[in-house]
Amino acid sequence: MKTIFITGASRGFGRLWTEALLQRGDRVIATSRNVSNFSDLKELYPETFVPVALDITNRKEVFETVKNAHSHWGSLDVVINNAGYGVFGATEELSEKDSKEVVNVNLFGTLWVTQAVLPFFRSQGNGHLIQLSSVLGLWALPTLGLYSATKFAVEGLTEALAQEVEHFGIHLTLVEPNGYATNFAGDSAVLSQPIPDYEPVRIALAANEGMQASATGIPEATVPALLQLIDSENPPLRYFLGKVGLQKTKQVYAERLSEWEKYNQVAIDAHGK
Known part of the structure; x- marks a missing residue:
């Protein structure tokens, strides 16, 4: 039995993974802005499930919540930074409000939870922090x-943090899913005010091989991979979910290496000695 803290647990991957962890007997502290979505799970798992209302952009609130979560069962084995959402819009279209808010959630919210849990992991001499990233x-x-x-x-x-805390016995994993049939592009997404000149870009994106239905993963299929990751004694730093990630990343990185090699002599000359 592991004790697991997960953010953004009321929908999407977070909900699926929370249910799977509870079903196999783990103890789960799950956060969301609205805990009413957890009433069924609380009824089914009254001894092992603790729902908590949390705004991850509020640093003070995050630290208090993580402290209380640790106190509840005396330890935290795994923390999953899952909360986040997408903003869809060409760079020119993005509003100041939408831009600041998504950075506050996806980056600073992740940072606050990370900072809050590290002292407990250090004192334990172990712990696994899972950051939900993306192929993007x-x-x-x-x-x-x-x-x-x-x-x-x-x-x-x-990547930097993994090097900083390795000697404490703390593990870090970046989970990198490709597109899945969640509500990422649905009601949880923020859409920019479109500029017509960018419509051809949107059309081309819809035709992209990674955006077609055949390339969209089934969310439920991620559960065994997530459980295997949590149970690993030596988890990897990076962990793809889906069949698109490695294939596309090999292509992109080959193109990057080719371009760097092409201009490598310029780079060497720019070193100055």
Whole structure:
């Protein structure tokens, strides 16, 4: 039995994973802005499920919630930073309000939970922090640039953190799903006010191989992979979910390496000595 803290647990991956963890007998502390969505799970698992209302953009509230979660059962084995959402819009279209809010949730919310849990993991000498990233934290698609920016940031933050805390016995994993049939592009998404000149870009994106229905994963199929990750004694730093991630990433990185190689002599000369 593991004790697991998960954010953004009321829908999508968070809800699926919370249910699966409870079904197999783990103890779960699940957060969401609205805990009324958890009433059925609380009734089914009164001894092992604790729903908590939390705004992850409120740093003080995050620290208090994590402290209380740790106190409830005396330890935390796994923390899953799952909360986040997408903003759809060409860069020119993005509003100041929408831009600041998605960065506050996807990046700073992740950072606050990370900072809050690290002292407990350090004192325990163990712990597994799982950050929900995306394939769009490795490469970008048009009209999803700001979402990618938040996930690129989480990737960099987590890569550095993994090196900082390795000697404490703390594990870090970036989970990188491709597109799944969740509500990511539905009512949880924020849409920009479109500029007509960018319509051809949107049309081209819809025809992209990674955006077609055949490339969209089934959310329920991620459960065994998530459980395997949680149970791993030596979990990886990066963990794809879906069949698109590795294939597309190999292509993108090959193109990047080719371009860097092409201009490598310029880079060497720019070193100055």
